[in-house]
Amino acid sequence: MAITFPLSISELVDLFPVGEHPLVLQNNQNITGLASGEPIAVNRMAELWTGQFTSISMSMDDTQALMAALRSLVGSTHPFYIYDSDFCSPKADLDGSLLGASTPQISTLGVDNKSFAITGLPVGYVLSAGDRFHATYSTSRRFYGEFSETVTANGLGQIASIGVSPHLHPGFLGGVSLTLIKPAIKAKLLGALPLPKKFSGNRRIVSFAFQQTLAKD
16 A cells, blocks of 8 residues: 555554654744844744654664665655654643543634634633644644643633744635644754664664654645
């Protein structure tokens, strides 16, 4: 069967024993300034999430399978999905049981381009500052962000406004589904794929760097 891209989290990240894969938001700014001493930030490109995947020690069979999957990406040619191992669900709902089968949606966007309203949450559901989420728009573009404040859903399962970071991407519209469990970025490998490191005996550790892509599939 032909491989299709982006590779899903079940086709890559969740197949292998993982130590950690944290995500860090890069603001991609140049800093200049005025003679008066006032700094000025100039955005070179959109803010992007980057990260470093590091496995726990793996058997040779798992190591070879993971490396084969990574080589199928052909360097930075093909994308894959990956989530932050420390932010798999909201802090107030670590196992996702409170969210259950609810299907939250982003309804309207704030005029500041850094907030939106949410519908479809369980009554009293809490979204905390630092919780992560993703939303797919324009068919296959993926926005990944974090909430900047703590807000509780009202008696209708709605949140009138909640701040987010980074800024919403150009073309992002309301009326899209909001994913709170294992939210993931669409990413590409960053730099050369390093060889697995020997841990002990026949066990190896695999690590690689990656960066978010905002491109369509």
